[in-house]
Amino acid sequence: xxLIRVENYEEMSSSAAQLVEQQILNNSHSVLGxxxxxxxxxxxxxxxRGVSERGISWxxxxxxxxxxxxxxxxxxxxxxRHFMNEKLFRHIDIPLENTHIPDGKALxxxxxxxxxxxxxxxxxxxxxxxxxxxTNGHIGFNEPGTPETSxxxxxxLETSTRNSNARFFSDRxxxxxxxxxxxxxxxxxxxxxxxxxxxxxxxQAVKRFLDGRVTKDFPASFLWKHNHVTLIVDQDAxxxxxxxxx
Ligand code: F6R
Numbered sequence: 001x002x003l004i005r006v007e008n009y010e011e012m013s014s015s016a017a018q019l020v021e022q023q024i025l026n027n028s029h030s031v032l033g034x035x036x037x038x039x040x041x042x043x044x045x046x047x048x049r050g051v052s053e054r055g056i057s058w059x060x061x062x063x064x065x066x067x068x069x070x071x072x073x074x075x076x077x078x079x080x081r082h083f084m085n086e087k088l089f090r091h092i093d094i095p096l097e098n099t100h101i102p103d104g105k106a107l108x109x110x111x112x113x114x115x116x117x118x119x120x121x122x123x124x125x126x127x128x129x130x131x132x133x134x135t136n137g138h139i140g141f142n143e144p145g146t147p148e149t150s151x152x153x154x155x156x157l158e159t160s161t162r163n164s165n166a167r168f169f170s171d172r173x174x175x176x177x178x179x180x181x182x183x184x185x186x187x188x189x190x191x192x193x194x195x196x197x198x199x200x201x202x203x204q205a206v207k208r209f210l211d212g213r214v215t216k217d218f219p220a221s222f223l224w225k226h227n228h229v230t231l232i233v234d235q236d237a238x239x240x241x242x243x244x245x246x
Contacts, residue, residue, distance in 0.1 A: 017126075030062075035066050039133075048091040064124050071178070135205050
């Protein structure tokens with residue numbers, strides 16, 4: 001695992017953007033695995049600037065997002081499809097049909113999970129997968145206890161995850177109880193994985209991740225089984241791991 005330590009959120013975002021843009025420059029038909037949440041917002045802002053200021057073209061790029069809430073239509077303001085359209089896709093030159101996200105309204109949900117996993121295999125797996133990390137070590141919506149062999153599946157969200165995501169909804173009860181997520185095995189299929197962590201609230205998770213013990217109680221630890229993972233952390237997120245070093 002390669003560790004890149006940076007000062008703050010802005011540096012994390014620009015350092016991640018450099019890696020993503022390098023991937024697109026190396027292969028204009030790259031497949032990128034994308035995440036939602038607060039962590040990649042700065043990265044997406046940088047990538048938008050990359051199109052206008054650095055001439056990066058997404059014309060032939062394909063994207064596969066990790067997850068989507070069950071029950072929310074594409075145009076729901078809290079759907080991850082809506083998030084991605086607003087925060088990235090509509091500001092860059094990617095054809096919308098090249099962007100893929102599980103369909104949270106599709107029924108039966110098991111069939112949608114199988115369709116999405118087949119899509120990951122057909123157009124992917126991603127050359128580069130971006131990941132944020134939950135405070136409980138979740139990646140995608142793979143909560144503690146998720147087996148390493150999991151493919152795209154439907155999950156019941158943990159109370160802690162629903163509480164943490166409630167900040168995006170007007171009422172906590174509106175946070176969906178289920179989501180579709182790529183599984184641990186689906187994520188590990190990627191050629192290269194880029195994990196981003198910023199801020200004090202991620203410090204405990206980063207410390208636990210860096211102890212290197214692989215356990216399904218902490219899903220991000222399965223990333224140690226992959227041989228091309230880069231973690232970019234800022235000072236606050238690294239603070240507890242740093243204290244351990246002393
Ligand atoms: C988002 C996702 C989640 C987030 C994680 C961290 O698509 O799959 O695993 O990456 O919950 O969220 P933030 O970035 O909001 O701290």
